[in-house]
Amino acid sequence: MIDKDLILENELASRVIGIAIDVHSQLGPGLLENAYKQGLAFKLKNEGLSIEV
Numbered sequence: 001m002i003d004k005d006l007i008l009e010n011e012l013a014s015r016v017i018g019i020a021i022d023v024h025s026q027l028g029p030g031l032l033e034n035a036y037k038q039g040l041a042f043k044l045k046n047e048g049l050s051i052e053v
Helices: 004-027 033-046
Strands: none
Touching: 004 033
16 A cells, blocks of 8 residues: 555655756756756745745
């Protein structure tokens, strides 16, 4: 039997990775880490996820 918490964790991880890839695709390569960090934080909050910076 698969643990429900593990399923939720995998779904969350997939969602966050997808958002991170989207941010990188939109911003493009070569920026400073802070630019990606701010973009990711913005997108995660817009998706209804809470974050700690």
